[in-house]
Amino acid sequence: MISIRKYQENDFLRLCEIHDQARKQELKSANLEEAFIPLKTASKKEGLFRDYQVYVAIKEDNVVGFVAFNKEELGWLYVDPVFQHQGIGSKLIDFVVSSPYKPIYLEVLKGNPAKNLYLKKGFKVIRHEKGQMPGNEKFQVEVDLMKY
Template sequence: MRAPPVPPLSIRPYQLSDWPRLCEIHDRARMDELRRSADVAAFRSLARTAHSEGLFQDRLDVGELDGTVQGFVAYRHNSLNWLYVHPDCYRHGVGRTLLRHAIAFAGPRFSTQALQGNEPALALYRSEGFVEVERRPGRLAGSDEFPAVGVILELRR
């Protein structure tokens, strides 16, 4: 039996009233990301990291399904800096649609980064034409005691 079709994702600019939902999305999805890559002990909530990690310095848009925000994306002309999807909507096209939305505003070179081990994110980026250009060992932002490897990807058009 096939899953029911997913309604189209509506993308709009972030509004202050979206903040609680963005926190929920980030905090749940970030735990999945850390389980695959670094260490869940490195978790820091969006409320704690949003300003220090520059969430609001970029263009910030949200994706809604049936009036509920299910993901968000922050990007600039040359870089994708945040992309998170609520775990209930993994593999429903929310992340891909938000990524394509950001790409539509990108310049000829557009880069992003994912943590080594976060294969779902890496697979999504590669499927949209991003290529790996570097692996950079370092420490997690905001959790300097935790080593991690960032995979730098670039989309060239």
């Protein structure tokens, strides 16, 4: 069983482990491995705790994933690679879209297999964009902007 609760400060090191492993996977799928920035740095540069509400997924008393969103954007969603393909990402998306702060969009890096999950959950691609990677602007990225 998977439960979701609000982030607590003592979750931070576990979020770092999850993000860093899953982010490396995500960047590899976009041929951007060199753009990796660990969560300890990225969370500050990108305003994770300042700009977003953060929730964690719990399975068997362990934090196995997290999501961060605000009224406009689903900005972060990562699941520990050991626990991927077990419905955790799906449950986190369901939690977000059922919240009163339902975000209207998200961006998915070109090549990210999570795009299929977002499509399955009702998000639609509204446009394809190219630009600089938020938090690591020296890298060019391609993303699909998706709306729920």
